[in-house]
Amino acid sequence: xxxxxxxxxxxxxxxxxxxxxxxxxxxxxxxxxxxxxxxxxxxxxxxxxxxxxxxxxxxxxxxxxxxxxxxxxxxxxxxxxxxxxxxxxxxxxxxxxxxxxxxxxxxxxxxxxxxxxxxxxxxxxxxxxxxxxxxxxxxxxxxxxxxxxxxxxxxxxxxxxxxxxxxxxxxxxxxxxxxxxxxxxxxxxxxxxxxxxxxxxxxxxxxxxxxxxxxxxxxxxxxxxxxxxxxxxxxxxxxxxxxxxxxxxxxxxxxxxxxxxxxxxxxxxxxxxxxxxxxxxxxxxxxxxx
Amino acid sequence: xxxxxxxxxxxxxxxxxxxxxxxxxxxxxxxxxxxxxxxxxxxxxxxxxxxxxxxxxxxxxxxxxxxxxxxxxxxxxxxxxxxxxxxxxxxxxxxxxxxxxxxxxxxxxxxxxxxxxxxxxxxxxxxxxxxxxxxxxxxxxxxxxxxxxxxxxxxxxxxxxxxxxxxxxxxxxxxxxxxxxxxxxxxxx
Numbered sequence: 294x295x296x297x298x299x300x301x302x303x304x305x306x307x308x309x310x311x312x313x314x315x316x317x318x319x320x321x322x323x324x325x326x327x328x329x330x331x332x333x334x335x336x337x338x339x340x341x342x343x344x345x346x347x348x349x350x351x352x353x354x355x356x357x358x359x360x361x362x363x364x365x366x367x368x369x370x371x372x373x374x375x376x377x378x379x380x381x382x383x384x385x386x387x388x389x390x391x392x393x394x395x396x397x398x399x400x401x402x403x404x405x406x407x408x409x410x411x412x413x414x415x416x417x418x419x420x421x422x423x424x425x426x427x428x429x430x431x432x433x434x435x436x437x438x439x440x441x442x443x444x445x446x447x448x449x450x451x452x453x454x455x456x457x458x459x460x461x462x463x464x465x466x467x468x469x470x471x472x473x474x475x476x477x478x479x480x481x482x483x484x485x486x487x488x489x490x491x492x493x494x495x496x497x498x499x500x501x502x503x504x505x506x507x508x509x510x511x512x513x514x515x516x517x518x519x520x521x522x523x524x525x526x527x528x529x530x531x532x533x534x535x536x537x538x539x540x541x542x543x544x545x546x547x548x549x550x551x552x553x554x555x556x557x558x559x560x561x562x563x564x565x566x567x568x569x570x571x572x573x574x575x576x577x578x579x580x581x582x583x
Numbered sequence: 584x585x586x587x588x589x590x591x592x593x594x595x596x597x598x599x600x601x602x603x604x605x606x607x608x609x610x611x612x613x614x615x616x617x618x619x620x621x622x623x624x625x626x627x628x629x630x631x632x633x634x635x636x637x638x639x640x641x642x643x644x645x646x647x648x649x650x651x652x653x654x655x656x657x658x659x660x661x662x663x664x665x666x667x668x669x670x671x672x673x674x675x676x677x678x679x680x681x682x683x684x685x686x687x688x689x690x691x692x693x694x695x696x697x698x699x700x701x702x703x704x705x706x707x708x709x710x711x712x713x714x715x716x717x718x719x720x721x722x723x724x725x726x727x728x729x730x731x732x733x734x735x736x737x738x739x740x741x742x743x744x745x746x747x748x749x750x751x752x753x754x755x756x757x758x759x760x761x762x763x764x765x766x767x768x769x770x771x772x
Contacts (some may be wrong), residue, residue, distance in 0.1 A: 323756040327730040328670045353659045358759040360666035361766050362731045365622050365712035366628035371619055373733055375637055377642045380611050386645065387606025
């Protein structure tokens with residue numbers, strides 16, 4: 294039979310019972326106040342403090358001392374608008390509307406889809422390369438694909454907007470980019486940046502040659518940082534051209550996307566096949582301005 | 584409603600948190616006005632950049648809102664509670680960003696402090712904090728800095744310095760008690 298391994302002395306289960314637990318807990322209250330206990334130890338101490346008034350009193354004194362240590366850090370003024378963001382986040386979570394929220398322009402699925410399609414700017418007729426199809430077939434195929442794309446876009450954008458409080462705050466941004474590659478390959482991107490909510494990005498890429506799969510769709514900044522929006526593999530690209538289906542890739546993240554300024558599509562050899570600069574979305578006739 | 588700029592009583596703090604829980608705008612602004620700056624400054628010191636400090640500050644107040652029902656003014660001050668939330672969230676963030684194990688907390692260079700007429704009271708509070716830290720011996724102060732601002736555990740300090748673990752724990756506790764005595768009667772808020 295295997296010998297049972299000895300319990301490490303610092304593990305809470307080794308701290309004993311009754312009064313010896315208080316001794317063990319009080320040994321750790323300084324570290325508890327300073328935030329350096331392990332997760333297990335912290336949880337055990339917290340449970341003990343729920344019912345032990347004596348230990349709780351000492352913990353309160355040490356916690357207050359630790360707060361003063363924190364206050365000894367050099368003081369700096371936060372940006373003035375940070376207060377508004379705090380108010381907005383809490384009130385959004387509490388289901389309340391802040392006064393300025395009533396004046397917000399509202400993002401709708403149709404609005405964002407319209408922006409993405411405008412950014413994409415692909416002429417569907419010109420995108421078809423099929424040599425064996427008649428003009429009627431090409432036109433029908435293009436119309437069918439455009440319809441499929443709009444439906445796919447609506448689904449993706451609908452799910453992204455549905456996850457967030459609908460609205461747009463003063464520091465929210467809707468950024469767009471149009472990318473062109475060789476041949477008929479093209480892409481359009483929309484990135485929504487909000488200091489108060491998760492950010493998201495939608496990238497639609499079309500007519501990518503099969504030879505370069507899998508493609509990765511990335512956002513990049515000027516310092517070499519990247520975040521992946523999606524991967525386009527061979528399943529999405531038809532074998533014999535007609536033009537490949539446009540692929541909708543998207544990302545929804547608590548990470549801020551504000552510092553990313555380019556959309557890039559790279560092929561399997563990590564070569565850039567398309568790049569586009571992200572810029573502020575201009576007003577469009579079909580949608581409210583941002 | 585809340586006693587001007589002076590310290591809040593325990594009852595006022597409890598009422599404030601109850602109103603925060605419901606998303607009351609005045610309560611949010613009152614709490615932020617009192618604690619936004621020290622929370623942001625701690626974030627800046629620990630995380631090393633303004634954007635992260637801004638995100639942390641938002642997260643701290645949102646966490647306070649979410650946990651407002653659990654705050655008990657009889658058990659401790661609102662200031663202590665918020666600074667503990669700030670410190671814990673900063674450490675968690677650094678652990679996530681740097682992988683498992685001790686976070687590498689960033690020590691930001693001393694920032695020049697800009698003093699205006701409106702700032703006199705907060706600067707006095709910081710002066711109290713600095714004087715309290717100055718009342719420690721060099722060894723005690725360094726120990727607290729390594730634990731609080733650099734995230735070293737007592738065990739790590741013990742192993743690094745070749746000092747018995749019990750001695751490190753005792754020194755940490757003694758240092759905090761000295762800070763407590765030096766700041767007795769003063770208010771963080």
